[in-house]
Amino acid sequence: MAPEVVKIRFSIFYEHQLPRPWSDEAEERLYRDALEQVEIADRVGFDHVWAVEHHFLEEYSHSSAPEVFLAAASQRTRRIRLGHGIVQLPPPVNHPARVAERVAALDLVSGGRVDFGTGEASSMAELGGFGVPREEKRAMWRDAMDAITRMFVEEPFAGWDSPYLRMPPRNVIPKPVQKPHPPLWVACSRRETIHFAARNGIGALSFSFAEPEDAGVWVDEYYRLLNSEECVPAGFAVNPGVAVVLPMMCHEDEATAIERGIDGAHFFGFALAHYYGTSPHEPGRTSIWDDFVRHREERGYSRGIVGAVDAPLSVRITEGGIGSLRGAVGTPAQVAELVRRYEAVGVDQVIFVLQAGPNRHDHVCESLELVGEQVIPRFAEGREERERARAERLAPAVEAALARREPPRERAAPYRIDETAELARARRRRAPARDLRTAARTAVRARGRHALARLVAGRSDDRLERGFGPAAQRVFFAGMVRAFDPGMAMGFEGELEFRLRRGEEETPWTIEIRDGRAHVRPERARRPVVGIRIGAADFLRLLAGERQAPALALDGRLEIDGDVAFAPRIGEMFGGVSPY
């Protein structure tokens, strides 16, 4: 399929980085400079400014309240869009109603210029700090996303009861200017998340620093999925788009651009690795900057390996290994050429990181002016026409996708606020599913992922295995067969074999799909298209979204024979949670 090429858009991105040591006024200057930069970006033609939400990531990101920064930026700018890149959706970090409120308020003060990027959080500092179990954060994202988008459109929001959020009916106000709500995005640090974005009908903010030609493969996959029946929008509008994030610094002289920008680009990569890797971190003590200065050479962030090449086409965004992130550091011609390559493969937006590490404010401002003057105009011509044309091409798929999504809810009966009853409900200890059979029976139903998540979250593997014997398994597979969705199977016919281990014992199950129906037998398959061997407890956790298939496979706890590429779709075919 030909890439959905449009004229690319230009953006800037803020982590609010601040290498140690810190002077007393450093944070104030950091924010003030950034606001000045955004004002320039708006004036010279950038389309979006994105701000992250990170907590406790000293030096790497002091952007813990992006709603404040973006609201300030809204009054210094006229047309640039204001992107949350991203808001952390797990409810232990942000109550979903507070997210809906702050996004709507930002949309009001900016006259409808908000892009609502979302994510799960993934650093140890953040997950441990807020008590978000890593294996539940995806489920939290789904749950909160569903609730928040309904808060935007339902009047009143009809209430929620999940393992992560209990809320009685309320009209969540204000409502956003953009209808049904601001465009949705999700942060993608791994390639799989780009598939996830497409399946949810939302924009992909890619942080994986891919060369244009590699990114092109993802873009194709993104639009293939978005156009397919696998796309069931997370929101009440589809927002097609793939954006890539790159460090940038621009100067007429390539060596000067590198001199000004490479330490920032390298520190960005180094500090990212610090927080997302296994480096020990002592809050308030560790100096990542000292560590960087001392160890950058040996860890592949050598200044020496990045040199002027004086030839636009040969710029690679990483030079000499992944650690040596160069990105779009170069002359206007080099930046333009790199952007053109992204545009050619269908990337919709390049997001430049200029404020990084020790990069200087005046250099950032000069780069913005230069790119605004010499790069952006080359990409503007005919943009609206091409965007309109693409929207028209995508319209039927978008319409079909939205029809697959549950609509906003209308309460049949009137609801009166009742504090006493509501608090009693909030207090009631969440009753655990009474037994595994009952849980299994309901687990695969429409909202069954909650029941299943609740079931597995509170129990040890041992306990799950004890309860999930052949009798409970039978109920579970019978439920899967009942929940089978021929639409998700997309014409597939054949046998799927499951072998569930409990200690030394192994129980075989075969699901056969034929003529749009599924049947189950308690035996091994004759010619399985896919064969799956897994512990009974892991199987339940996998379907509950609590564990991920790739991780289980790496640990040798999940074996897949046959068509490996088909396996990830099994969950969705049976109404379960996608393994992505």
Add this chain to the structure above:
Amino acid sequence: MAPEVVKIRFSIFYEHQLPRPWSDEAEERLYRDALEQVEIADRVGFDHVWAVEHHFLEEYSHSSAPEVFLAAASQRTRRIRLGHGIVQLPPPVNHPARVAERVAALDLVSGGRVDFGTGEASSMAELGGFGVPREEKRAMWRDAMDAITRMFVEEPFAGWDSPYLRMPPRNVIPKPVQKPHPPLWVACSRRETIHFAARNGIGALSFSFAEPEDAGVWVDEYYRLLNSEECVPAGFAVNPGVAVVLPMMCHEDEATAIERGIDGAHFFGFALAHYYGTSPHEPGRTSIWDDFVRHREERGYSRGIVGAVDAPLSVRITEGGIGSLRGAVGTPAQVAELVRRYEAVGVDQVIFVLQAGPNRHDHVCESLELVGEQVIPRFAEGREERERARAERLAPAVEAALARREPPRERAAPYRIDETAELARARRRRAPARDLRTAARTAVRARGRHALARLVAGRSDDRLERGFGPAAQRVFFAGMVRAFDPGMAMGFEGELEFRLRRGEEETPWTIEIRDGRAHVRPERARRPVVGIRIGAADFLRLLAGERQAPALALDGRLEIDGDVAFAPRIGEMFGGVSPY
């Protein structure tokens, strides 16, 4: 004691009211107009703009994300201070780290202009909506306030473990510009909360619409407490101040001022009563405005009862009953005279509500200009000198108060982020106190209120009474005696008698204070200064801060003989929670 008179300061206040019916653009215009008004207020000499945080209170307040509104206002203004009036502190609404982050970020983008007002939330719509038990919200406020102020000053924040917040050590960033942190305030809807503000060394934002002469009594009490040993600051700085909130509209012609402002003032009071009273509310359905139009006369909000009086001195802020709130609606001379009366009794700040009900944007703007031109200048002369003089007078008391507060904590041992261990701690079910004796023994220690709150929160009255027999009571009173703080007794000597009821049984205890020591005996007192009779369960809940003495007394569940005024201080004398 003579009032601490200073030159009064002028402020404006935003609920973002929006009576039904709503047009599509109504909320956007509401915010845009408010920002324009704030710009005018800044230019003409107002000192603060305050924005509330309310959730789900349709029509009454669409200000659910004040951090966004105030951040936007920061870039439209140069000198006006930006007040959160207030942030809801219960952790189910806002995670304390998120509060510290957004307040600090706002301080950064505004160049240190933030006032940090705090509160507990108290409408049924909010408490029920977020699952905040009414009887725990005060304890939540205390807990979150302590944590948040430490997040501002501790590097790193040394961690928290209470019934309301568990958080491992983290450096919460950014830090505010103002050191040690922005000035603290608390919302006071009842007179008792003003005492509470004084005891916590923070400013009182009074919403109780008192005539100046009545307010004067409170102001005196406020400064008496602030100057006393009862003041133990909630933050790491003391912020003395009493501010009163009033509806306002100003015009050279009194009748015109009333015509323009009285519906807004009345709707403000009517909608407040709607959400804080017992009126049924159906989210997304109820129209308070329709209700107001239909019933204002019979409920005392008659337009007819407010008329021009043409004599500055006779303006009363409520005319014809509490419902008919007039506030500072009048001519410049009337407004000035009213303000002067507040100033005379020591009120530090008048906060005007102009954007209320159906009040028009152009009328609000004209009023601001008029007050800026004709009222504010009369109060400016010599302000700095008098404020400096007052600060000097208060300095010794402030210093003594700060010495009574636990200082920021320094971790002795280094702490490394460890997601696995941190999540395991976060997950561990909060073990209930093993038995009542053990809990009683620890409950009165320094951080014992947490243990006690944990103990009573999960148990029925029956269960508490069963466990809290004479043997457990003995341990508890022995603990109280050990925790006795002679400083809090302020020279008191004599007997305090407690009679604890359990069913038909009644157990007497006497604490005798003599020569700066306390002793306990299991018998009735000879000449008690105060005698308290209360159910055993209520006694525990009272000391845990879960129930309030006035409410118990009203219900006939608490009897106090002797020096009633002394009773409220008993808890504090023994290291317990203040009944306020």
